[in-house]
Amino acid sequence: MNATTRLHETRDIGLFLTGSGLWFICVGIQSIFLPWVLISVLHASPFQFGVAQMCLMLPVLALVIYGGYLADRHPLRRLLTRLYLIAAMVALLFAAWCFQGSLSYPMVLIYSLLFGVLCAFCAPAREAWLNVLGQRQLQKIVTINIGIEFGIQVVGYALGGLVSWIGVSVMFLLLAVLFLTASVSVARISTTTLAKPQSDLLTETREAFRFSVNHPVIFPVLLLNGLIGVFFLGSYFVVMPLHLSQLPGYDASLLATANIVFMVGLIASIATLVLAGGVQSKQRTLIVSCLLASLVLVVMPCVFNRWLLLTLLFGWGFLGGIALSMGQTLIQENAPARNKAQVLALLMLFFMGGNPVGSLLLGTLLEYWEATSVGVITATVMILAIAAISYIYKLWGSHYDHINSAT
Structure with missing residues (x-):
């Protein structure tokens, strides 16, 4: 590969990661901005708040498989450019509405649903295109992308916290500018994919699911990501905030600090993974990181010292980053080129679909047991499930020839 080709690849990856980073800054902004509007401006009830948060997730769960189907059929540069542009137009429309009047609860629901729909189509396209752009150094690029997706949301948290000073309409305008910049960034990428013939959605979905279920690596990794979604994300969104509220001197800044430390x-x-040049045994690294993260679930509810708890959250975030990187790299390497985006969509479905299940499950358990007992139950189930999956699918000692084909 000559220097010119390497330069083009580096430029394309940089533009892609820029667009991805801008998108997730907006996600971070909305994670602060929309709850603040619901609570402080609209004075929504707990039920209304829950419904609004659910509206962000439901379209993803309902449409992500179809989003993967479209990503497998359409040129990815054009698809992602248009989706980012639509997100900018939606945010601009809501900015105009807010300039003319106040934001209402139904408007928040509409925006949440629209953004959820866009996420369902953006996520598979983004992950499939990442495989095309970074196939020569896939583990490194996937790892960097995960770091950007989660880490850069801290910038969004900070910007979202300015809403009480700059106002709702200006915040929507800021989102529109960021989405538009993301669209321009990915439109400048020189590498794309070709359009493919249309085929039956159900047939393609069955084919992707059948391939994933029968694959010795993909299916157990999907199961592990489902467990992460249920028990780790559920603990992050339910157990951790409720435990923090029990600490002396608790306020909103402590919750923000905890989120930042985790990130x-x-x-x-x-x-660490990038500097180390990746790892050879991704399956073992995934298993060990999940097991160690499970132990944090046992210890965390027992700790009431603020600094020790923040240290635990830092370690939990460290282990979570490793697990997510290994899981996504394994799927990227083994998914077939024909319907790669749909297999990646299955990964998102298992991972994100576990979040509402885990939140409901752990919230219910906390109604009847102490947090320490819930931590032990959660960790025990997680460890036993990891051990069972690893044993049944021989994940610990398996060797495979990954596909890693983006064409």
Whole structure:
């Protein structure tokens, strides 16, 4: 590969990661901005708040498989450019509405649903295109991308916290500018994919699911990501905030600090993997990181010292970053080129679909048991499930020839 080709690849990856980073800055902004609007401006009830948060996730769960199907059939540069542009137009429309009047609860629901739909189509296209652009150094690029997706949301947290000073309409305008910049960035990428013949959605989905279920690596990795979604994400969104509220001197800044520390831990794991040049045994690294992260679930509810708890959250984020990087790299390497985006969509479905299940499950358990007991139950189930999956599918000692084909 000559220097000119390497330069084009580096430029394309940089533009792709820029667009991805801008998108996830917007995600970070919205994770602060929209809850603040619901609570402080609209004075939504807990039920209304839950419904609004659910509206962000439901379209993803319902449409992500179809999003993967479209990503497998359409040129990825054109598809992702248009999706980012549509996101900018939606945010601009809501900025105009807010300039003319106040934001209402139904408007928040509409925006949440629209953004959820865009996420369902963006995510598979983004992951499939990442495989095309970074196939020569896939583990490194996937690891960096995960670090950007999660770590850069800290910037969004900070910008979202300015909403009480700059106002709702200006915040929507800021989102529009960021989405538009992301669209321009990915439109400048020189590498894309060719359009493919249309085929039956159900047939393609069955083919992708059948391939994934029968694959010795993909299916157990999907199961492990489902467990991460249920028990780790559920603990992150339910157990951790409720435990923090029990600490002396608790306020909103402590919750923000905890989120930032977790993300810093995740970024640190990404930096470690990149500097180390990746790992050889991705399956074993995935299993060990999940087992160690499970132990944090036992210890965390027992710790009431603020600094020790933040240290645990840093370690939990570090382990989470490793697990996510290994899981996604394994799927990227083994998914077939024909319907790679749909297999990646299955990964997102298992991972993100576990979040609402875990939140409901752990919230219910906390109604009847102490947090320490819930931590032991969660960790025990997680460890036993990891051991069972690893044993049944021989994941620990398996050797495979990955596909890693983006064409």
